[in-house]
Amino acid sequence: MVLTLMMLANYALNFAVIGMPAIVRASAPVRTVALGLIALTIFGQLADRIGAFAAIFVSMPIYAALSALFPSQSHGLDSPAFFYSLIGANLLCSGISVGLLALFFLRRRWEIPKPLSWKIALAAAIFTNPAWILFFPIGRA
Numbered sequence: 001m002v003l004t005l006m007m008l009a010n011y012a013l014n015f016a017v018i019g020m021p022a023i024v025r026a027s028a029p030v031r032t033v034a035l036g037l038i039a040l041t042i043f044g045q046l047a048d049r050i051g052a053f054a055a056i057f058v059s060m061p062i063y064a065a066l067s068a069l070f071p072s073q074s075h076g077l078d079s080p081a082f083f084y085s086l087i088g089a090n091l092l093c094s095g096i097s098v099g100l101l102a103l104f105f106l107r108r109r110w111e112i113p114k115p116l117s118w119k120i121a122l123a124a125a126i127f128t129n130p131a132w133i134l135f136f137p138i139g140r141a
Contacts, residue, residue, distance in 0.1 A: 010130075011041045017127045018102050021120050026112045033110060040105050047101045048130040051094030059089035091131045099125025 014037050022028040059082070066081035102124035106117035 007041065010044070010128075011037060013128050014041050014044070014124070018106070018120055018124050021116070021123070022106060022110055022112050026110070026116055028110045028112060036105055036109050040101065043101055044098055044128070044130070047097040048094045051097035051131070052090050054093040054097070055086060055089035058093055059085040062089055087131075087134055090134065091129065094131040095125040095129040098129055102128075 015034070018040070019033045019037050022033050023030055062085035063079075063082050066085055067079065070081060099121045103117060103121035106112040106120055107114070112120070
């Protein structure tokens, strides 16, 4: 039930950030966009997981730089530098993967003009990025 509600909220956010601008500004067919957003919402979860996996590798040089700049008593997985570098890299990589997925749908499936599709994809990368959930204290005591 909770997963279904989260997916519906994700769809609504995708519709607001990606679908509405495509419909209003580029006159894309409402039905085509609404149905396509179902697939985009599902594939967006996969794109987020791909971004999270890539973040592991992107965070390594960030962690090394942070560790050099801000020495700490703790090293490795217990280090605050590791935590912040992984969170930042996850936000970046997930944003890129979600933005590229949105760009694919905008350009290839809905044939939105290039300048507008890039703007909408950038908004999607920022506002519909599932990695933002890492900043909410849900389930933490």
